[in-house]
Structures are given as structure tokens and as C-alpha cells.
Amino acid sequence: MAKFKGAIVVDTEKCKGCGLCVVACPTKVIELARDVNGKGYHYAHMANADACIGCSSCGLVCPDTVITVYRVKAS
Amino acid sequence: MGDVRLMKGNEVIAEAAIRCGCDGYFGYPITPQSEIMETLMIRRPQEETGMVVLQAESEVAAINMVYGGASCGKKVMTSSSSPGISLKAEGITYLAGAELPALIVNIVRGGPGLGTIQPAQSDYFQAVKGGGHGDYKLIVLAPASVQEMNDFVDLSFKLAFKYLNPAMILSDGVIGQMMEKVELSDFKPRWTAEEIKKISGSWATIGKTADRERNISTSLDLDSAKQEIFNHKLQAKYRAMEENEVRFEKIACDDAEYLFVAYGSSARICQKAVEQAREKGIKVGLLRPITLFPYPTKAIQEMLKDVKGILSVEMSAGQMVEDVRLAVNGKVPVEHFGRYGGIIPTPEEVVEALEQKILGK
Amino acid sequence: MTATTEINKIISKENLVYGKTSVLLDNEMHYCPGCTHGVIHKVIAEVIDEMGIQDKTIGVSPVGCSVLAYNYIDIDWQQAAHGRAPALATATSRLMPGKYVFTYQGDGDLASIGCAEIIHACNRGENIVVFFVNNAIYGMTGGQMAPTTLEGQVTATTPYGRDCKVTGFPMKITEMIAMLPGTRFVTRQSAETPGAVRKLKKAAQKAFENTRENKGLSFIEIVGTCSSGWKLSPVKSNEWMKENMFAYYPLGTLKDE
CATH class of the missing domain: 3.40.50.920 (Rossmann fold)
Incomplete structure (x- = not known):
């Protein structure tokens, strides 16, 4: 059981779908959406929310700073 | 009666710069104007007024140091002679394009190419018709005496800041090397940071405070419509100079x-x-x-x-x-x-x- | 409790652990997807924010993809002619002691056309920070050979691969700069993993602290990617970079005095 429980918010309209966050995520939380945003990019989203530990790895590598990360201690 | 001396034109440029509260000189040696930087180095204005004097690695670097200094709302200058001015042409058009005030002194020698070190007036086109690329103009002052070498330094800065445009003193080896009686201008203190904020705070890159948008010193606009409007603004400025500054x-x-x-x-x-x-x-x-x-x-x-x-x-x-x-x-x-x-x-x-x-x- | 309500409970201000610094503007970046510039801009903005030096920092942007860096970091900026950023920074730092002045330059700007300006600014030990982004290609003009392009690398002007017999060799300018007595801190970093980004941020912080202490010139090379120029996906670009770039441009600090 992870010590922390996390969640991310992606600014999907600004996301360019580069996929670097998908690779950076240690718990495989993020996937690129099948849908596209207004610019035609397959944006990142939290596909496996339960696995998120709020480690910020996705946020750190995101070139467009579109990911905000939240974290709480696991109960 | 001010301070009357017998001095060379080039030396007077240096002395006048110190006395008019110039903040920085950036240059590269070239005959027949090297006395300007040499005089500044002997005078050590950094100890007297805080003026920065730096020998750059090239004319190209020197004019871009001027661009940096001018962006900070400082009174900055460079000097050179014809082949060196050709090298500075890029920086000069950037200064004009970014609407930055600065003084460039050209002690002209004969050309083309490396030419000769003897005096000439063959850089007229370069000075008044552009020299670098794009539709821009310099304010160009042509001294005919050592006294005017003194007077035009301060005048150039005044005009450069009035119009936010680079100004040039176009002289030659005759006036630069000639010794004449000159009444030097009185000392004016350099502008303080507070004064610069007041005079140029709306555009100078002096540190973005919470009460304003960031200032950007640039000549770039990828939007053609905006670039045309900007060019109209430049042309209006040149027409205003034609209206008010003919001497x-x-x-x-x-x-x-x-x-x-x-x-x-x-x-x-x-x-x-x-x-x-x-x-x-x-x-x-x-x-x-x-x-x-x-x-x-x-x-x-x-x-x-x-x-x-x-x-x-x-x-x-x-x-x-x-x-x-x-x-x-x-x-x-x-x-x-x-x-x-x-x-x-x-x-x-x-x-x-x-x-x-x-x-x- | 459903999963969605649980997530909504986590997403609240007091649980925020990572978000955009206010020093980074809201303007959408013009860079291609996955471009390293975005990460570096963010890191610089975060350091400026955390050190509380927004009102004392002046950036100098180059010519190249990052020419518009001034649209993204909320500080005063000067935009330099191609390669001349170190000259602008020299005057700015000398005329305004106490300010934090940095240049942001690509490999074409710094190592090719601006070679003289960077070498001499470094040699004079100007009290500035230099961010040198090396992605081994000209991005803005459409993927031509840079001085740092690797041997055999295909670019728009080396369509059969860089032939060093013809073009000379990939230039290790950071190693050259580390040899100059004017430099105090010379390091080569990257930004492709969370760990690398953290290390880059530490380096940037150290560099600005050096300015604060008047220590002289700090030089940070960031080996980055150009997925458009390399014609690879952002993820594949990182893999190619690790395999090829890191071998020739090894990461690490070359000098820290």
C-alpha cells in the first residue's frame, strides 16, 4: 500500500500530447486520450487514478506546465 | 567661463562623455579614433563618476554591449572608424528597431575595404541612408571643430533620448586628430536608478516590478500587420526629426x-x-x-x-x-x-x- | 465513497504539491510537443520565484527557437541579435550591479555565430548566468546542421549524415569554456527525467546564487531534444538522446570553484 494518494489535473486544452508524462509516471497513471483537444492533440489524462501517488514526476517533465499535482497521506 | 583647453578632437569626445554623465563606453581599437578609448582608460572615469569603460573583443560585441546598456535606460556609447562601423551596422539597425537611445561616433577613414587610415567623408550614405538593413534613420551630427566634438556628445544623447533613436557623430581623422582650443562642458552627474526609472521606466529593462508589465527590448514582431504599424511609427518619428531638429x-x-x-x-x-x-x-x-x-x-x-x-x-x-x-x-x-x-x-x-x-x- | 469523489477531495489547494509558478506567464508556448525549452523555461521561472528575484532579473533571449522566451517568463527581457546575447548581458550586468542577468542561447546561437561573444564573456568572468541549450540542430530554420550535430547525424544540410572530414567535428564548447579562468561553475545537465529536472533546477539555483555572491560566470549546458528536427517522437527523441548525445556530451559538472 502506497504511503501517499495523489491526483493530477491536466489543462487538456494546453496539452500538446507529447507523452513524456506517460513515460515519467512510475505507477502508470497517465495515458493519452483517444479524443483530441481543440488543437488536435491527444491530451494526457489520468486513466488509472487509483494508482497515483502524487509524486510530481509528470509535472516535472511536462514541457508545457499543464499538469498540477495534489497529494494526501494515505488513510 | 568654463574649462578651456587645447585638445585633440578624439580626446574631447572622451572628456565630453565623462562630463555629460555617460554611463558606459564600449569600444574596439581602430585608427584614427583609438585615442577616444585610450583617453577614457587614462581618465579612469569609473573612479570619478562610475562610468563603465570596456574594451570589447570586437566592434560587433561593442555595439551589442551598447544595445544591452541602452536597454537599461543608460547613456551608452561606442566609437569606431569606417570598417568598424560596417561591423556595427547590424547592431545599429537593431538599436533603431528596438527604439533604443545610444551614441555612435564614426571617425571616418577612406575606403572601401580596409582602405586607408587617412580622413575621408565616404561613409555619408552609410550614416544617413541606413547602413544596416530595414527602413531606419540615425540622427547624424557632423562637427566641424573640436568645440563641436565637445558640444555634440551631450546633444546626441539629448536627441537620442528625446526620440528613442540611436544618434551618430560623423566626423573624420581631420577633426579627430586636430588640436584646437575647446571650452569643455561642465560636469553633469550620471542619472541615478531613480531618475532612470522616471525617465525610461516605461521601456527600460531595469527589473520588472509588480506594478507594471514586463519590459522587452526587441525589434521582432512576426505579425506583419503590427510590423507595418510599427514602421509607420518609426517614419512619423523621422518626420518629426525633420520638422524639429534640422541644424x-x-x-x-x-x-x-x-x-x-x-x-x-x-x-x-x-x-x-x-x-x-x-x-x-x-x-x-x-x-x-x-x-x-x-x-x-x-x-x-x-x-x-x-x-x-x-x-x-x-x-x-x-x-x-x-x-x-x-x-x-x-x-x-x-x-x-x-x-x-x-x-x-x-x-x-x-x-x-x-x-x-x-x-x- | 466513489473513486471520483475521493479524487475531488484530493484536488484541493492545501494538497497542492506541484503547479505552475506565477513567474511563468499563461501564454501558450510556441514550441513543438515535447520540446526541452519548455522544461528549462519552467525551471528558470521556478528558481526566480523561489529566490524572490523577479524584480532583479533580466533575461537575454537569442535568435533561434527560444527567441520568444520573453513571452513566457515574467521578467524584463532583452532580445539580442544572433549570437550576441553575452555582449548585451555583459553591459547589463556591469551597468546594473546587483541584478541577476542571464542569457538563454541555443547551439547555433552560442557555439556557431556567437562563438566569439560567449568565449570572451566567459573569459572576462562576467557576473552572469548562461543557459546553453544543445539539441544538436537548428530548430527554427528547419533542422540544419549545428556545430554540435553528431557525426553521421542526418540534418537538412547534412542529408547523408554529418561527414566530419567535410564539416569538422561536433564541438564540445562547454569543455572549452570550463578551461577559461573566468568561469566559476560549468556544468552539463539534461531534463528528460524527473531526476534530471531536479538536478537542473539545483544547478540553476547555484548559478543564480553565484551571481548573488558576485562569483562570476556560471555556465549550464542542457542537452536537449528537437523531435521536429530529429524527426522522432518526443519519447523516441529522449531515447535517441540518451543513447547518442550523452555518449559524446557526458552529463556532469566540469568545474565548481
């Missing part, structure tokens, strides 16, 4: 039937030629443009009701003569007389040229 001197023009037009050291020679011609009974006067941009076009036009012919005298193959012809617009004959490659014409030669080319003798 010239008239010598023996009241009864003149013929006219010399000459600037800088050529004007000094022409002044003697006026005397010699008048001894021969030729009623000739001299119109000396002091600002080469804006050019005294109207002043020349106003002379046309009385004069029958004009001789433009330059130490070049004929550059300023084109502006004289534009002003005259075919109403009277306009001819050019020049020596070049570093040769200085004599007053006798000038009178002879007037007789041959204008009087038809």
Missing part, C-alpha cells in the same frame, strides 16, 4: 550668387575657399549642414531664389551631392567636387572647381 550654419550667404554645400572638415576648407573666391570677385557663400539627418533641405531650397549654381564639396566620390540635388530638384545646376582615398582638398582646388564646374570658366 545648419550659413556663412557669407546674404549676397551669395553661388553656394558651396559642405559639412565637417570640408566645410572648414570651403570657408577658406569662400574668402579666396570673394577676393576674385565671385560672390559665393557656404551652407554647412550640421545635421546630416535630418538634412537641411528647406534651407537649401530657400537659397534658390538668389543662387545660380551650387557646388557640393565632400571628401568622397559624391554622396551628399545627391541630397543637394534632391533639394534643388533641377532648379539650378548642382555639381560635385571631391577628393578621396584620404586626400584632403585645398581651398584653391575648391575655388578652381567652382570656376570650372559652376561658372563655366
